[in-house]
Amino acid sequence: MDKRKMKQAALLLLGSTLLLSACSSGGNGNGNANTGNEGSSSAAPNTSGTEEKNAEPAKISWLNILHTASPPTDTVLDKIEELTNTELSFSWVPDASKEERINTSLASNSLADIVTLTILDNSSVRSALKSGMFWDVGPFLDEFPNLKTISQDVRDSASIEGKLYGVPFQKAMARNGVIIRKDWLDKLGLPVPKTTDELMNVAKAFTEQDPDGNGQKDTTGFMDRSDLVYGVFKTVGSYFGVPNIWKVEDGKAIPEFTTDNYIATMDYMKQLYDNGLINQDFAVTAKTDQQQKFAQGKAGIYVGALFDSKNLLNMSKGVQDNMELVMVNDITAPGQERGIWAGNNGIGGLLSFPRTDVKDEAELKTVLNFVDQLMGEEIYSLMTYGIEGVHYTADADKAVTITDTTLWQQEVQPFASSRPSEVGYTIHDADPLKKEADRLIADNANYAILNPFYSLESATWSSQGSELQKIMTDATYKYILGKATLDEFKASIDKWMKSGGSAVISEYEAAYKAVKG
Amino acid sequence: MKESTAAAVPLSIAPVRKKRAAYHWKGIRRNKLLYLMILPGFLYFIAFKYLPMGGLVIAFQDYQPYLGVADSPWVGFKHFIRLFTEPTFMMLLRNTLVLFAMNIIFFFPLPIILALMLNEVRHRFFKSAVQTIIYIPHFLSWVIIVSICYVFLTVDGGVLNELLASVGLPKVSFLTSPEWLRAMYIGQIIWKELGWSTIIFISAITVVDTQLYEAAEMDGAGRLRKMWHVTLPAIRPVIITLLILKIGSTLDLGFEHMYLLLNSLNREVAEIFDTYIYTAGLKNGQLSYSTTVGLFKGLVGLILVVAANKLARKMGEDGVY
Numbered sequence: 149m150d151k152r153k154m155k156q157a158a159l160l161l162l163g164s165t166l167l168l169s170a171c172s173s174g175g176n177g178n179g180n181a182n183t184g185n186e187g188s189s190s191a192a193p194n195t196s197g198t199e200e201k202n203a204e205p206a207k208i209s210w211l212n213i214l215h216t217a218s219p220p221t222d223t224v225l226d227k228i229e230e231l232t233n234t235e236l237s238f239s240w241v242p243d244a245s246k247e248e249r250i251n252t253s254l255a256s257n258s259l260a261d262i263v264t265l266t267i268l269d270n271s272s273v274r275s276a277l278k279s280g281m282f283w284d285v286g287p288f289l290d291e292f293p294n295l296k297t298i299s300q301d302v303r304d305s306a307s308i309e310g311k312l313y314g315v316p317f318q319k320a321m322a323r324n325g326v327i328i329r330k331d332w333l334d335k336l337g338l339p340v341p342k343t344t345d346e347l348m349n350v351a352k353a354f355t356e357q358d359p360d361g362n363g364q365k366d367t368t369g370f371m372d373r374s375d376l377v378y379g380v381f382k383t384v385g386s387y388f389g390v391p392n393i394w395k396v397e398d399g400k401a402i403p404e405f406t407t408d409n410y411i412a413t414m415d416y417m418k419q420l421y422d423n424g425l426i427n428q429d430f431a432v433t434a435k436t437d438q439q440q441k442f443a444q445g446k447a448g449i450y451v452g453a454l455f456d457s458k459n460l461l462n463m464s465k466g467v468q469d470n471m472e473l474v475m476v477n478d479i480t481a482p483g484q485e486r487g488i489w490a491g492n493n494g495i496g497g498l499l500s501f502p503r504t505d506v507k508d509e510a511e512l513k514t515v516l517n518f519v520d521q522l523m524g525e526e527i528y529s530l531m532t533y534g535i536e537g538v539h540y541t542a543d544a545d546k547a548v549t550i551t552d553t554t555l556w557q558q559e560v561q562p563f564a565s566s567r568p569s570e571v572g573y574t575i576h577d578a579d580p581l582k583k584e585a586d587r588l589i590a591d592n593a594n595y596a597i598l599n600p601f602y603s604l605e606s607a608t609w610s611s612q613g614s615e616l617q618k619i620m621t622d623a624t625y626k627y628i629l630g631k632a633t634l635d636e637f638k639a640s641i642d643k644w645m646k647s648g649g650s651a652v653i654s655e656y657e658a659a660y661k662a663v664k665g
Numbered sequence: 666m667k668e669s670t671a672a673a674v675p676l677s678i679a680p681v682r683k684k685r686a687a688y689h690w691k692g693i694r695r696n697k698l699l700y701l702m703i704l705p706g707f708l709y710f711i712a713f714k715y716l717p718m719g720g721l722v723i724a725f726q727d728y729q730p731y732l733g734v735a736d737s738p739w740v741g742f743k744h745f746i747r748l749f750t751e752p753t754f755m756m757l758l759r760n761t762l763v764l765f766a767m768n769i770i771f772f773f774p775l776p777i778i779l780a781l782m783l784n785e786v787r788h789r790f791f792k793s794a795v796q797t798i799i800y801i802p803h804f805l806s807w808v809i810i811v812s813i814c815y816v817f818l819t820v821d822g823g824v825l826n827e828l829l830a831s832v833g834l835p836k837v838s839f840l841t842s843p844e845w846l847r848a849m850y851i852g853q854i855i856w857k858e859l860g861w862s863t864i865i866f867i868s869a870i871t872v873v874d875t876q877l878y879e880a881a882e883m884d885g886a887g888r889l890r891k892m893w894h895v896t897l898p899a900i901r902p903v904i905i906t907l908l909i910l911k912i913g914s915t916l917d918l919g920f921e922h923m924y925l926l927l928n929s930l931n932r933e934v935a936e937i938f939d940t941y942i943y944t945a946g947l948k949n950g951q952l953s954y955s956t957t958v959g960l961f962k963g964l965v966g967l968i969l970v971v972a973a974n975k976l977a978r979k980m981g982e983d984g985v986y
Contacts, residue, residue, distance in 0.1 A: 247947065247948040247949075248943075248947040248948055251947055251948065251950045252947065254730050254950070255730040255950075255952055256730070257730060257731075270948075270949070270950060271949055271950050271951065272730075272949065272950015272951070272952070273950065275729060275950070276729075276730065276731060276950075279729055279731040279732065280731065281730075281731040374928065374929070427821050428820040428821055428836075428838065429819045429820045429821045429838065429840060429841070431841050431928060431929060431930055432815070432819070432840045432841060432928050433821075441821075446821075611951060613949075614944065614945075614948065614949040615753075615944075615945065615949065618929075618932070618944075621929055622929045622930070622932055622933075625929040625930050626929075626930060629838075629841065629930060631930065643752070647751075647752070
């Protein structure tokens with residue numbers, strides 16, 4: 149080979165390797181959503197001695213939301229695979245980035261056999277559902293023993309234009325409430341607050357009377373985060389009688405922020421802020437910071453999901469060892485009836501099955517059968533508490549005590565949000581705080597404030613909802629932090645109306661009329 | 666008449682064109698190795714820069730992923746009309762341009778000044794030590810930088826606010842005040858990128874002919890004079906080139922950086938095109954609309970870079986192309 153030829157060959161080689169590497173990196177980018185937890189399939193289920201059908205395990209992929217820091221290890225997964233005779237591969241989407249990840253997956257059609265959709269009010273998710281991308285499972289549910297038990301109410305709530313595009317997650321109706329440092333209350337000789345005024349007084353005492361006894365004024369009443377819904381604002385709003393996003397009066401749709409109750413709630417928050425009874429940077433505080441600061445004893449009142457109490461107590465071990473917590477769910481404002489907003493009317497989202505991945509009815513039934521099995525008590529306890537003897541012990545009453553919290557957090561907790569149903573099981577937590585939280589959450593259901601338009605359709609809201617929401621969220625923060633007057637807040641409402649809000653109102657009114665007649 | 670000219674033009678040009686084509690082809694064959702070397706880069710640009718541009722058509726559609734480009738309905742300029750009539754548009758444009766102008770005015774000259782100062786340092790070890798240290802922040806991600814700032818600036822126990830409080834001054838909520846956003850934004854950019862940006866200027870300065878300095882010294886020029894009359898004119902082409910490139914990326918203010926700083930209370934000054942595209946497009950799923958916003962952003966960038974280049978050429982500089 150002469151020199152020139154060699155040069156050419158070398159160049160060609162260089163060129164082609166560059167090209168190849170370019171191609172492969174491109175491929176990786178697209179395939180990301182599909183690469184799941186493949187390590188799981190290598191661990192063969194140990195089926196000796198059990199009455200297993202010898203059928204080939206069904207291969208099911210699941211695009212799922214992850215609420216914990218890292219995905220679960222294989223222990224529980226293997227068990228689920230064994231019990232359901234499936235080979236599962238998960239693609240975990242962190243909850244914090246679910247909107248962009250789910251939307252890009254929808255847009256690029258890189259989905260899985262099962263897709264967990266929790267943001268049903270997101271416009272692209274909604275239009276994807278309506279476009280017929282997913283199976284309408286309504287006609288099939290009654291063929292399966294557990295799925296059959298999903299009540300008609302839940303099915304209606306989770307339907308879009310009369311079609312049920314997935315198996316609804318059944319959650320507790322309303323899980324929010326107030327968690328207070330019991331040891332601080334006792335130290336200052338205060339009773340558990342029952343009204344918003346008493347709650348304010350407790351916050352004041354926690355701020356000013358040195359409840360941790362270190363001689364420094366370094367505590368606040370509330371510890372909140374930058375979230376008007378899952379933080380303090382919406383729950384306190386319920387105590388002030390604010391409707392859950394919408395209310396209907398004489399066929400007229402009224403958005404929550406036009407009510408006087410909403411303004412009263414803002415004033416309450418403003419008072420907390422102005423008097424330093426709440427962490428001053430709550431508008432930029434993340435959830436993890438909020439919980440950590442509470443666990444470190446920097447504040448005494450936490451508003452959020454009632455079952456957070458157990459986590460908070462766990463987090464405080466070694467930092468605030470004398471922490472005792474009390475949960476309250478029956479606070480009311482003067483002249484208001486008791487109520488608590490219901491998150492998505494008790495629907496946690498849908499387990500949907502895209503037609504591109506689940507090709508025909510036979511495949512759909514395989515996947516539905518799998519979901520049906522997930523709803524059974526055995527797998528529920530597996531996904532909630534783990535494996536008996538490894539993660540927990542249970543007494544004759546089926547009261548469960550988690551024995552290894554660290555292991556449970558790694559191997560079991562990530563599955564918690566994958567349970568199709570969280571209600572109606574006999575197995576329960578023996579932990580007194582968790583038990584009390586469960587009791588109060590069940591009690592909340594009797595006072596739940598529903599969103600009357602949850603399952604209704606507004607085209608404008610579907611396409612511009614998040615931007616409209618942004619207008620009011622910003623305005624609310626500004627009012628609370630004293631950066632806008634009431635007039636300016638009302639100007640924001642006008643802006644909301646003009647930017648599409650009035651169209652949303654009339655669309656919802658029409659849809660409501662069509663349903664209720 | 667129309668017909669005749671139309672027919673005449675190709676006739677007269679055709680032979681010349683043919684000749685030219687043949688000439689070009691010859692040139693390509695003669696230098697085929699060189700062209701072969703270009704090929705990978707060329708293919709890269711085709712595959713990853715030009716082909717994806719086809720996706721811009723969805724700006725003129727109501728794109729729905731399930732239907733695909735082929736079946737999504739065409740809507741003409743609907744999304745453009747929405748963009749230009751939306752009240753947020755002026756806010757986005759204003760914020761983007763203000764931050765860009767601040768970037769050019771406050772940030773751009775700093776690396777030049779720093780490079781000049783470093784050039785005057787005679788102690789070699791000291792100079793290289795300083796250079797190494799000031800490059801470090803460049804390698805930190807925005808998440809880390811914004812988090813550090815958060816810890817320093819938060820009202821709940823932030824170092825700076827504790828300091829203010831200890832000397833009896835009122836606390837300042839830097840993180841939630843629109844007034845502080847821009848200063849914070851530019852300050853963070855300076856902190857992160859200042860050192861790194863000096864690299865090109867320092868290397869440009871090192872190639873300046875030392876005879877010029879000697880000549881200037883003979884004429885009695887001091888240090889400042891030498892800087893002004895020798896160094897700066899010598900690196901002027903580099904400065905102009907970088908300025909044009911910078912203007913080209915006008916509207917790329919850095920999504921990640923701004924997204925981390927953005928919150929409900931400073932949105933009126935902090936929302937820029939990049940963050941808006943993210944919320945409207947990816948989070949809200951309005952793919953067509955956000956493509957429109959992106960396309961507009963790209964067009965403005967193109968116009969600015971062409972204009973800046975023209976201006977540079979008019980002023981007797983070379984420009985970038």
